Amino acid sequence: MPAVTTTHDIDVVIEKRNGGGTGNLPPVRGHGGGGDDGKNQPRRRPSPNRYYTGMAIGIVSVLMFFMALASAFLVRKGGADWVPVRIPTLLWFNTVVLLASSVTLEAARKRLTSGDAGGFRRFWLVTSVLGVAFLLGQLLAWRVLVSQGVYLSSNPASSFFYIFTGAHAVHLLGGVGALIFVAVRNFDAAKVSLTVAADVTAYFWHFLDALWIFLLLILYLAK
Amino acid sequence: MVTYDEGKTVPGPAGRGFLTRVFSTDHKTIGLLYLWLSLASVFVGMVLSALLRAHTSWPDTAIPFLAGFESTPERYAAIRLLHGSLMVFFVLTAAPQLGFGNFLLPLQIGAQEMAFPNLNRLSFWLTFASLAGMTASFFRPLTTGIDLWLASAALFSFAALLSALNFTVTTIELRAKGMTLPRMPVTVWAWFVNAILSLLIFSVLLAGCTAVLSDRLFGSQFFSASHFLAQQPQNLVRQGSLPVLWQRLFWYFAQAEVYVAMLPCFGIITHLVATFARKPVWKERLVVLAFCGVGLSGFCVWGYHMFATGMNPYAPLVFAVLASSLGIPAAVLLASWLSTLWDAKIAFNTAVLFAIGFISLFIAGGLSGIFLARHDLAHAAFSEDFVIGHFHLVMGVAATFAILAALFFWFPKLFGSCMNEILGKIHFWATFAGVYCIFMPMHWLGLLTQSSLLPEAQRVAVASASASIRTLVTVATIWTVAAQSLFIANFFLTLLRARKQEENNPWRASTLEWSTACPVPAENFGLELPTVYRGAYELVEASPGEFAPQHLSPELLDSAPKTR
Numbered sequence: 001m002p003a004v005t006t007t008h009d010i011d012v013v014i015e016k017r018n019g020g021g022t023g024n025l026p027p028v029r030g031h032g033g034g035g036d037d038g039k040n041q042p043r044r045r046p047s048p049n050r051y052y053t054g055m056a057i058g059i060v061s062v063l064m065f066f067m068a069l070a071s072a073f074l075v076r077k078g079g080a081d082w083v084p085v086r087i088p089t090l091l092w093f094n095t096v097v098l099l100a101s102s103v104t105l106e107a108a109r110k111r112l113t114s115g116d117a118g119g120f121r122r123f124w125l126v127t128s129v130l131g132v133a134f135l136l137g138q139l140l141a142w143r144v145l146v147s148q149g150v151y152l153s154s155n156p157a158s159s160f161f162y163i164f165t166g167a168h169a170v171h172l173l174g175g176v177g178a179l180i181f182v183a184v185r186n187f188d189a190a191k192v193s194l195t196v197a198a199d200v201t202a203y204f205w206h207f208l209d210a211l212w213i214f215l216l217l218i219l220y221l222a223k
Numbered sequence: 224m225v226t227y228d229e230g231k232t233v234p235g236p237a238g239r240g241f242l243t244r245v246f247s248t249d250h251k252t253i254g255l256l257y258l259w260l261s262l263a264s265v266f267v268g269m270v271l272s273a274l275l276r277a278h279t280s281w282p283d284t285a286i287p288f289l290a291g292f293e294s295t296p297e298r299y300a301a302i303r304l305l306h307g308s309l310m311v312f313f314v315l316t317a318a319p320q321l322g323f324g325n326f327l328l329p330l331q332i333g334a335q336e337m338a339f340p341n342l343n344r345l346s347f348w349l350t351f352a353s354l355a356g357m358t359a360s361f362f363r364p365l366t367t368g369i370d371l372w373l374a375s376a377a378l379f380s381f382a383a384l385l386s387a388l389n390f391t392v393t394t395i396e397l398r399a400k401g402m403t404l405p406r407m408p409v410t411v412w413a414w415f416v417n418a419i420l421s422l423l424i425f426s427v428l429l430a431g432c433t434a435v436l437s438d439r440l441f442g443s444q445f446f447s448a449s450h451f452l453a454q455q456p457q458n459l460v461r462q463g464s465l466p467v468l469w470q471r472l473f474w475y476f477a478q479a480e481v482y483v484a485m486l487p488c489f490g491i492i493t494h495l496v497a498t499f500a501r502k503p504v505w506k507e508r509l510v511v512l513a514f515c516g517v518g519l520s521g522f523c524v525w526g527y528h529m530f531a532t533g534m535n536p537y538a539p540l541v542f543a544v545l546a547s548s549l550g551i552p553a554a555v556l557l558a559s560w561l562s563t564l565w566d567a568k569i570a571f572n573t574a575v576l577f578a579i580g581f582i583s584l585f586i587a588g589g590l591s592g593i594f595l596a597r598h599d600l601a602h603a604a605f606s607e608d609f610v611i612g613h614f615h616l617v618m619g620v621a622a623t624f625a626i627l628a629a630l631f632f633w634f635p636k637l638f639g640s641c642m643n644e645i646l647g648k649i650h651f652w653a654t655f656a657g658v659y660c661i662f663m664p665m666h667w668l669g670l671l672t673q674s675s676l677l678p679e680a681q682r683v684a685v686a687s688a689s690a691s692i693r694t695l696v697t698v699a700t701i702w703t704v705a706a707q708s709l710f711i712a713n714f715f716l717t718l719l720r721a722r723k724q725e726e727n728n729p730w731r732a733s734t735l736e737w738s739t740a741c742p743v744p745a746e747n748f749g750l751e752l753p754t755v756y757r758g759a760y761e762l763v764e765a766s767p768g769e770f771a772p773q774h775l776s777p778e779l780l781d782s783a784p785k786t787r
Binding site for chain 2: 047049050053054057058060061062064065066067068069072076081152153155156159160162163167
């Protein structure tokens, strides 16, 4: 993964730049530099590659979970007891919100690589807010369906609608958790650097975004 | 200095509290915890199997301590389920992959830790919770029992996913300098391929559990009962739906589990056979490819089972082809083991005996598997006894033999000294004879059930013969269970008498874990991680039959031709 090494290098550059305490990011090397004999050396971080690989493999595994459900969905769709669910209009609005969150997330990462810590924080916050907004929107969509009398137990199609949106929301909740974690975590003492954490979170977020489009598509096409 | 020092000092083995030791993130501790978990499960599971056999042979005998249980078909099914769950999840899946894998994978690739130690600890305790849940479900009434069991299975799948993630990333990212992929020991390959397989199938399993659980708890209609039962063969449905659903759910999990349980065993056996034959693995690359083949076909068979909720008309054929295609990698592995053993000067210690026992069981069980993989033949051979005999030989007992072989082999690394050889050999022969006396007659019983086509007089004769065969099976079961007391005695006596092994490498093996002390020190390799100079099964040219340790530089190897 060549991209990994470049980001890691950039990370090191950022750490050096902010070392003097001028940036908005907290100084990475708080106490004075290399005077003492190696005791206060910057902590040696394990190679960040494991986090990228871990996230890539984790994504494959999450994907398999949804593919299993999706294949069950496609097979079950032929059954006689299938009554298609009318997708609430609100879902299209939610989709736009989620797509926008991916854009702001990329904007935040761009600010991070260019060393604009304030801009990074702002866009990161916007992304988190959009993520929460999407989750609330999904909840509202469920309420709309319930008001129409479509429940989890109504028929196989509604069961699948709820489990797709529900399982996706659970994963997205994890994503929002990661966003907030990256925002509040003090990375001075962490095994991971801010850049790596932001990268890994972003991969997961974009994946969930694409996954949502896929789920929406098969729900829509199964009408 | 290539270390993964994270600032905190690694606590030494002495002076650690019990709690910090139990809740440790150290891969060795976690591996041992999995092994203890398996040891407890295997004994409960074995006692349950003896109970089942006793009930089949002497249904009217009251068994002490168990009078409190009402004896209903549901209770019998519940005992079977508990036996199966304990053995399949917590012995066959947990011991070879999670137990030995956690302990040995970082050592064999020259790493200090797993990639995500905290995640590793979490997956162990989730597995533990799942064990507690499955055991508790046995004591619940049937309906809540199934729910609890399903939730525990989901928990186990989740824990297995986390472990698989950890194994995969560790193998990819944490290999020591010089440990290229072709240089990895076959055990590492097996754990790695198995982790990838687990990663794929356990997420499917988790999805399945979620859907079934949601059906049962919230009334969703993924596998609605009417839809589901309509797809089942009529003779099964008529027996009453609930036990059938239990049975079906068990199968839903079991097929994939076969591959997950067997793959690491293949790795262990290949490794042991080469080490004790003092020859390189025959066609090592092909063996690794065979592992991948097993993984691939295991995954595809599993994919079939996702559809096997009874919906796809083409599935039986696909299944038959895939299940038969498993024969190719299996044949490759067999050829490799036998060729490695061919003309080798083998020291027949207990570990080798169990390894060869594994090969014997694998052949015996594999042959009967051919009947079952062909769906047209399976119809003729299909009967409960035949299937039980088949999969116990090839999966249950064979994998247990691999676990025992691994335990005898790595015992000095795990606990510091070797187990007693004489006790070990007696234990081996008693068990070997016992398991064949249990499971071979079961095949006959299975075929005898086809005798309903015979004329009346012969049928009576067959029926009386099958009664005596059943008794033989039961007696052999009790014999085999009793023989395990030899193992327990050997195990605990060795632990009690454990003195530090003077030798780091009693088997003169080549892989990295033997370059450390016995038992392995807390920090594995010390400050400097090892560098790897050669493949895992290369011999010293000067002295034939002597493996060149992977970590010795060529200069050191030359200066010390006697590597003992």
